[in-house]
Amino acid sequence: MAVNWLRKFASRSAATVFPVLGRQGEAALHRLALTPGIELVDSPRHASVLLVAGEIPADRFEPLRRVHDQLPHPFAVLWFRSEPWPHLEDVTRIDALDALPEALIAAHRELLLGRRDSASRILPDEPPNPWEGLGDFGQGGEGMMGGVPYGRPMAMNMMDDVRDGLTLDSLSFRLGPFYPGLPPGMAAEITLQGDLVQMWSTQLAPYPRALDPVFFAARERPVPIAELELARAHHHLRRLFSALRLAGLEGASLSALRLARELSPGSRLDGLRRRLVRSGFFRLSSLAGGALEAEQARQLGGPAARAAGLDDDLRSQDDGYRRLGFAPVTQSAGDTRARWQQLLAEIEQSLQLARRAERDKACTERMDSIETPRGPWLEQLPQDGSSLLDELMPGLEWGDALATVASLDVAAAERSLGEAPA
């Protein structure tokens, strides 16, 4: 009786959702962040609903199975614009973005009221290595460091420390592709000693990021610069959202998202910028580190290169832009802080250009070279640059490392998949 009452009461709580992102699944994330009654959480342990948003490539099935099984009982799974695995029973698939929040909240509520059964586990209930009854004391271990006590081997030091001469155990693990602190879809094999990254090797590149259709249109015909620049600002603002969230500035991250949602040539960035400066984001947050060298910056291109002092911007070759008085903005340091300052400056510049372009009805003139928000698009779309992280990460503290990853737009660009068929 009492339990029933407790469950009824609990069913009124916010739906805690752990998002697992598939290709171009970020739209769902951005929508849910602004929806009341839904709480996006960073760990599956804190969630009651697992949201699979977007098509998951086959090479990420295994990690998805693992995350799926890491939600504590009871939990529900929702598939958004993604084909549920056939062997699962009782699956819910949603395709309309507008119906998603409702469905999540309903799933959470039904789960707690007992009207919906908890999703069943996929993986067999086996430890990573058999251990019970093995070894010296039946704990699976042998001697002091040998064996697999409780199913896993012990950490042994494998590489010398990168900072001081003290070499202790290094911990190797694979992170991602569904870790909220990394770009969607990215996975890396990491070795830490203490909280310092010793080695980083990117295993799965992040999903290509969808470019606004207007950039593709610009390859075919002149398009209004206002439209192009708003799409650019939109792209950058959404990246700002995830970075600010990672930095613990939830409020500011949501304002970035709101700004992106209601973007028009009249939008102003001043409020958000003031807020960031006053909160000490540029002074206090972990933004030192991750400085790009000129060669690396050139390879990556785009805002990250301009933050490192290169003034390459294809827009300056376009007469339409030139008439609007366009000149690339650059920073010099090339580190994480410079990249955020660059991003803010570029958003501001884009909004300014959009205002001017709207007044002058300006259109692009060159079609063979487009500056996308990710970087230059000459013969081919900007390609994946995540292997750059392998050089950049070692030597960074964990927080600095993740802030650096967030500040670098390494994902390739691709055409938007558009609305999936209902």
Added chain:
Amino acid sequence: MIVDQLILPLLMVLVTLSVGAYIVAVLDRLMAGAFGAPRGGNVWLAPLTRGAWLLTQHANATEAPDWRAWRLAPALYLALAAIGLAVMPWSASLVATDLVTSVVLWGSVEALATVVIFLHGWSANALLTLIGGYRYVALGLSYILISMFVLIGVALPAESLQFTQVVASQEGLWNVLRQPLGLPLFLIVGLGMTFWGPLDLADSTDLAGGTASEVSGPPRLVWDIARAAMLVAFSGVATTAFLGGWLGPWLPGPLWVIVKMLAVLSVLLLLGRWLPRLAPERCVTLMWVVLLPLSFLALVWAGAVALWE
């Protein structure tokens, strides 16, 4: 006599602990709303429904945790918060534990909290919790000294290490004015100790929840309650040490204490929403190189003022 000295203070502590933790949750939601979080639902009910949800969720386990330490850590943290409230006087006579050295006892609570939070991160035997626990130790060990220096500052004019005497010594002028550096420094320590807002290094988002990333269900509920309760205890001590405790016109003493505690809580929660998270390395340097010398200054100031008076 039993009622006066035991039952009543005991009730006060327990009620403040539970109601205070609830108020912290509500205030935090209100602040979040003011800072742009999507509004919706009942702010007053939300902490309770969330608590109910955590009670129905199953507790998580890891492969080979240190079971006892893992389950004890949240409970111990809660107990430490309770001790913090126990040494805080509600009025000249209404205080649970009026130890001669209650100021030092609070210092011990801060030091022991480091142990407990480290245990919470350590005992799960998972990478992210471990990093969170170690980060907190860096932070926790750095601010202990700052807190001790500013609290010694308030002990100087009181000529005592007893919180009731500390309040009594503020009869003429509250310490917040007499020792202007003390309260700001102490508030920073408070944020650190509950790893709220900018000093949220132990349970941060880049660690997917840090020390709490592997806990779910009831243990997580206790951990959340304990963090909120520690913030309440902290605001109580700040009130006592710097804001004149029960002193104030018109209202009865305990009411004044509550009003001041609410004010301190609001400031803390506001700061928590306003500031970004600091990098651990930067944070340690900041504490030792900037804030600690400032707390020396606060102590010299307090000494000079105490002698001059």
Added chain:
Amino acid sequence: MTESMNHGIGVDIAFVLLAALAVISGWRVFRTDSMVRASFFLLVSFIAVGAIMILLAAEYLGVAMFFMMAVEMTVMALFMVMFMMNPAGLNPMNMVHQERIAIGAGIAGFVVLGAMALFAAFPERPLPTGLDPVRSLGLEMLGDSMLIFESAGIVLLATMIGVVVLSSHRGRYGAAAEGSMPPGLAPGGDPAGKSEEDEEAGGGHEHHHH
């Protein structure tokens, strides 16, 4: 204040419980496989002794014991984990030598000291009523024992400097930590990936222990 002198049964019960706690947790220190548990068992033992000190009206020392030992034992735990293989005792182990002798010495020590405690006659001069232990301690430190107090300060300064010299690997004007790692450490690559600064420091601290 004088409660503990003409104390009641409550204090006795508390003492027995705390004494048991102190001894048992002290014993557990050497009987657990987890280094972290060992250091925190030691902390519990210290806390129990601190609580007994409070019962003995040494309120300051007792409470100071809590914070001092909390910090010391946290640091102890950190170092235990840093330097011991298998710090959590996932594989049970027994890292003892000359155990027989050690047990014998332990028991002998206890018997000798215990006998002294039981059979030696100590003068009975209880705390005077109205004594404020904290105040008297403060007055002593600023009065007769000023020299001890100040030399302790100097010794601690020397300790600080010694500790920094011994444990820190950087040179006197050590480079900032940022970017101390040159990029391009190949997986499984040789430690040549270490920066020159590291090599220098490696040479620099040789003399510490030779």
Added chain:
Amino acid sequence: MELVALLLILLIGLGAGLLIQWLPMRHQPMPTWPQRAPFLGGGTPDSHAWSRYHVRYYPMTLLLIAFEMEMMFMYPWAVVFVEKGMMAMMEMGMFLAILSVGIVYAWREGVFKWQ
């Protein structure tokens, strides 16, 4: 009496914390092994997380113990400060000087940085 109150509060706090955990968890089954694997965003660790962890701030912790010891002397000093007047003030000057020298020295040696 005050110690009794303190003890009771300690026990109630601890008891409540344990009870809230224990009561709902009595009948819960042990989670499956895949659930118990540490969360790494779908990734897996090579080994147990418990290891010889490189505490990057270890010189700072040693410095702290020395500082903490100085604090031991400062509390009794605070109680008699007003009574002793200028002499106590001088004493404080000496202590703060020692600590400041310690901080400045440690800072220059890079103790507060991640080693």
Added chain:
Amino acid sequence: MTLATLLLLAAALIGIGLYGALSQQSFVMLMMGLELMLNGVMLAAVAFWAYSGAGAPAGQLLTIIVMAVMAIEMTMGFALVVAVFRGKQADTTESLSGLKH
């Protein structure tokens, strides 16, 4: 709670500490044994202060000094361990014998 029982407790702590200090192989565990012994010493000092020192402040001072000794022992000990470990990757007393050249 009498002086005799307190001293008995102190003797028990010293005894356990002695066992630990003699039997443990690793530096750090050895240090724990020493700490436990000092714990007993401190308790004895406070007990004497309370029962047969007539509240002479020197008794309390002695305890503080023991605590200071403990802190210094610990910090210097750990700093040495770090220095030695850096050179030799050693963490037990036996492996130190190689250092005697």
